Amino acid sequence: LAKTTQPISMDSYEGQEVNITCSHNNIATNDYITWYQQFPSQGPRFIIQGYKTKVTNEVASLFIPADRKSSTLSLPRVSLSDTAVYYCLVGEDSGYSTLTFGKGTMLLVSP
Amino acid sequence: GAGVSQSPSNKVTEKGKDVELRCDPISGHTALYWYRQSLGQGLEFLIYFQGNSAPDKSGLPSDRFSAERTGGSVSTLTIQRTQQEDSAVYLCASSLQPRGSTTNEKLFFGSGTQLSVL
Numbered sequence: 051l052a053k054t055t056q057p058i059s060m061d062s063y064e065g066q067e068v069n070i071t072c073s074h075n076n077i078a079t080n081d082y083i084t085w086y087q088q089f090p091s092q093g094p095r096f097i098i099q100g101y102k103t104k105v106t107n108e109v110a111s112l113f114i115p116a117d118r119k120s121s122t123l124s125l126p127r128v129s130l131s132d133t134a135v136y137y138c139l140v141g142e143d144s145g146y147s148t149l150t151f152g153k154g155t156m157l158l159v160s161p
Numbered sequence: 162g163a164g165v166s167q168s169p170s171n172k173v174t175e176k177g178k179d180v181e182l183r184c185d186p187i188s189g190h191t192a193l194y195w196y197r198q199s200l201g202q203g204l205e206f207l208i209y210f211q212g213n214s215a216p217d218k219s220g221l222p223s224d225r226f227s228a229e230r231t232g233g234s235v236s237t238l239t240i241q242r243t244q245q246e247d248s249a250v251y252l253c254a255s256s257l258q259p260r261g262s263t264t265n266e267k268l269f270f271g272s273g274t275q276l277s278v279l
Contacts, residue, residue, distance in 0.1 A: 084267070086268075091272070091273075091275075092272050092273075093254065093270025093271050093272055093273055094204070094252075094254075094270050096267050096268065099267065137203070137204075151196070151203045151204035151206075152203045153201075154203060
């Protein structure tokens with residue numbers, strides 16, 4: 051199983067860059083790395099996905115080192131509305147994916 | 162519709178009653194997932210449907226839980242003889258890609274059904 055480990059919580063202030071790192075030591079060759087964001091009373095929302103190196107979209111950047119055993123979600127200039135739980139997911143190596151969500155990282159952005 | 166729709170948004174029931182939760186996935190999405198999220202916890206996988214294939218029921222916590230998907234679209238999750246520990250948010254998600262695809266697998270979630278068992 052490609053289990054993931056990420057910090058339980060992080061604190062930041064408006065305007066700062068936030069980096070959330072996820073460890074996935076047992077990631078398989080075909081697995082993608084996906085990050086989701088969840089606000090209270092809502093289902094998770096896809097943020098970004100990558101396989102290697104760097105991926106950037108209008109919301110975030112995802113940095114993946116060559117060994118792919120970790121990944122870092124980077125949120126530039128966070129605002130109060132970025133307060134949410136962030137989940138890091140990788141597929142499992144059986145060709146099946148139950149897309150296991152851990153407890154995620156609770157990011158609290160303060161004024 | 163534009164997104165995954167779940168109903169009801171809230172359900173309060175008495176212990177021992179049966180409940181049905183409904184999910185309307187995004188049109189054209191062949192993969193459908195049910196998850197459960199207890200307060201302050203991550204998402205717990207329950208069941209997966211892909212097209213007309215037999216569902217993966219490996220995450221269902223007991224035989225009181227069942228789900229079906231009619232016509233490859235709408236899905237219903239049924240909990241029989243509800244218990245207080247069944248209280249949670251039940252989330253449905255759909256995906257254009259089948260589970261385990263070598264291409265990107267992106268899930269779209271509904272807002273969930275908050276189930277409270279008294």
